[in-house]
């Protein structure tokens with residue numbers, strides 16, 4: 001089972017890393033079109049997203065759109081104390097940044113207001129693989145799973161809508177899922193928006 005996840009991760013990561021800058025640009029522009037149509041996006045005021053790494057779907061056009069609409073953006077920051085958890089820190093044009101241990105840029109959190117995960121409206125999550133039924137396979141750090149683990153205890157708990165953001169080819173009919181994998185509410189790709197009905 002774990003070997004399955006490892007092999008699948010390697011395959012999907014290779015595939016997305018092979019995309020050309022032009023293909024990435026087209027995919028990001030397509031995903032933006034679908035995103036702009038979603039009511040949950042239009043309503044969201046506090047939105048967490050990510051800065052692309054390892055061939056992930058580029059969020060730059062989404063960042064531009066959100067800023068032009070006055071939405072508040074947040075980025076994940078590796079929690080300095082609580083093992084393998086994320087903080088969400090405001091992200092503006094002026095936010096000082098540094099590289100984290102994975103060499104992904106993140107805000108320097110010192111003295112800045114953080115927003116607890118449950119007080120966000122929408123979280124656009126990076127992923128390595130997904131299923132149309134809301135399954136998510138990540139990079140393997142368990143960061144998002146731990147941060148949103150409260151969702152497993154009670155589906156009714158208030159909290160942000162969790163939406164995976166990915167290239168459509170990252171979809172698999174079957175994913176080797178584990179009990180701690182937090183299910184997504186929707187997945188948005190360059191081809192469509194998969195909405196999950198539980």
Ligand SMILES: Nc1nc2c(c(=O)[nH]1)N(C=O)[C@@H](CNc1ccc(C(=O)N[C@@H](CCC(=O)O)C(=O)O)cc1)CN2
Pocket residue numbers: 050051052053054056076078086102104126127138139140141142143144
């Ligand atoms: N863009 C982006 N930001 C993100 C995530 C993500 O998946 N994408 N994360 C989502 O959780 C968190 C960081 N998690 C990550 C986990 C592993 C690797 C990674 O590249 N692992 C290497 C091994 C690196 C090492 O340990 O030295 C690898 O697997 O090749 C990157 C990010 C927070 N920020």
Ligand SMILES: Nc1ncnc2c1ncn2[C@@H]1O[C@H](COP(=O)(O)OP(=O)(O)OP(=O)(O)O)[C@@H](O)[C@H]1O
Pocket residue numbers: 126136137138139140141142143144145146149178180181
């Ligand atoms: N809620 C949790 N509590 C404790 N440990 C967890 C939890 N969720 C995940 N883990 C641990 O984290 C490790 C990585 O999990 P997994 O492979 O599902 O990460 P991932 O979803 O691919 O990564 P990410 O969420 O960072 O993108 C696993 O070994 C698992 O035991």
